[in-house]
Amino acid sequence: MAGLDRILGKYTDPDTGSIHGATFVAVDEKGNDIYRKSFGHCKVNSKNGPALTPDTATWIASLTKLTTSVAAMQLVERGLIGLDDDVRNVIPQLQNLKVIIGFEGEGDQSPKINTETHQGGPILEDVKGPITLRQLLTHSSGFCYDLRHPLLVKYSEWAGRQENMFSGTIEGLYHPPVFQPGTSWEYGPGLDWVGQVIEKLTGMNYSEYQQINIWEPLGAKDTTFYPAKCGVTEGDIHELAFRAEGERSQNLKAGPSPWKFECRDALGGAGLFSTANDYSKLLSALLAGGGPLLSEASIVELFSPQLGVSSMAALREFVVGEGPEGGKAWLYTQSPEEWKDVMEIRHCLCGLLNSKDVAGRRRKNTVNWDGLPNLVWFIDRESGVAATLFTQTMPIDDPPLRQLVLDLETALYTMINST
Known part of the structure; x- marks a missing residue:
């Protein structure tokens, strides 16, 4: 754990770091914590402001998508x-x-x-x-x-x-x-x-459906499409920070979120506000086989490759991008020079799948996705570990955040492989 502490402390140092706050949670297949800590602050450029915690309300952007995939499979299960x-x-x-x-x-x-x-x-x-x-x-x-x-x-x-x-x-x-x-x-x-x-x-509003069929069974109380209705103010949430292109230091600027705090519709692609503690309960349930949300058979379907040949070709363009700094290839290579030869990446019903082990890190068939302000999650059923990083830093695929993800994942697997 000391290694993970050092990494998060380094990146969130208010004088020499590159982000204002981050929470990292990792759990095993039995639901036990491997790691659960927050570093830094809720507000940008605030050394004395409220400390970030795993219970801080955060716009989770496209991390919402996993919850909607689970909800869809529930309806499939029910016929x-x-x-x-x-x-x-x-x-x-x-x-x-x-x-x-x-x-x-x-x-x-x-x-x-x-x-x-x-x-x-x-x-x-x-x-x-x-x-x-x-x-x-x-x-x-x-x-x-x-x-x-x-x-x-x-x-x-x-x-x-x-x-x-x-x-x-x-x-x-x-x-x-x-x-x-x-x-x-x-x-x-x-x-x-x-x-x-x-x-x-x-016949239910999607917000109501999620509360009854996902968050209540998990005992998660702080996840909603409508935070204002739950007494949460914009001042309570993890503030969004923006970094100028090419900048890598703590020189961040607070700015307005692209997402409206009070939205009209419960949108299953990007609309949720949640906490790292709540979201890790979802990851833990899926890693452990689905209960109390889905059957094991539904979990197998949820995590199985789904795309045809033509769709796979287009997905590869998204993953590889236009060069070492583009796309998502950085997640699956050991160095930027390898981006053209990135392994075949597949898509399941809830995210991307790597077809081979990534040395020293995730195993093959690990599922992952991210959210616009550089939040990430992954579920590695073969290693029996799931993890999520909660941040609020823009732009997407910000270079310092990319390196933070790689450093945390490497340190996590070093720790679990040594036990």
């Missing part, structure tokens, strides 16, 4: 929907979707979009085949986040859309898919639409 059922039969709003494939006049150097006459508008084609629950869970449905894709940025301008992926509304996530379902891979709002499927099939 309310199948993984390959067409969700458009549940959500009529999606029946009118068409795939965007381009814009008129794209051959011009500067195609103009006339929002009044709709000249120079989008080229759309009918959706071919179903949009399945499995595809929504694995980001292979055709949906992509609107601010990530140039076609959708242009579409929003053309359509005069007023809401987007950070609006806290399902309307902000309603726009054309960018490829035919099942033919590629793009990171997007599939899990938000899964939350809508759950609402339709259960």
Whole structure:
């Protein structure tokens, strides 16, 4: 534990560190703590402010997605929907979707979009085949986040859309898919639409569904889509910090979160506020076989590879990125020079899977995902360990945070492999 203490203390040192606060929790397959500590402060540039703790309320961004994957598998277990059922039969709003494939006049150097006459508008084609629950869970449905894709940025301008992926509304996530379902891979709002499927099939608000079917069975009391309704103020939560590009020191600036504190809809892709203590209870249950949330058979399905060949090829582009500093390849290589030769990475119903052991760290078939302000989680069933790092530092894949993740994981496995 001393090694983990030194790492977290180094990175959160208010004078020489690179982040203002971090919590790291690791648990074993019996639910016992391997490590559970917070270092640093809740507020940016505050040496004397409130100390960060494992019970500090934090916007967890895309760590929300794991909870929605679990909720979806609960409905599959109950026979309310199948993984390959067409969700458009549940959500009529999606029946009118068409795939965007381009814009008129794209051959011009500067195609103009006339929002009044709709000249120079989008080229759309009918959706071919179903949009399945499995595809929504694995980001292979055709949906992509609107601010990530140039076609959708242009579409929003053309359509005069007023809401987007950070609006806290399902309307902000309603726009054309960018490829035919099942033919590629793009990171997007599939899990938000899964939350809508759950609402339709259960007749419950998704927030209420999660409380009754996930957090209450786990004994977790501080996780919600609506923190203001639970007496939590914006001043109570872990403050978001921003680092200038190329900067690596503690020179952080506090800034507003892209996520609205009081959102209208309970969005299953990014909307939860939680604590490291609560979230580790979820990881512990999944590592231990699913109880009290899912059966062992559902856990096996949840963690099994799901993508076809064409979707796998697109996923690899996401993982590898455009160079050693891009993508997620840094999680699976020993040095930046290895990024082109990164092992085959697969996608299950709740995250990425590595096909081989990573020397000195995670074993093969470890599942992991992250959240925008550099939160991460992983579940390594082969080693019997799950862990999460809670931070609130931007931008995503911030170099110092990347190194912190690698240092913590290496130290954790050194500790558990020596016992």
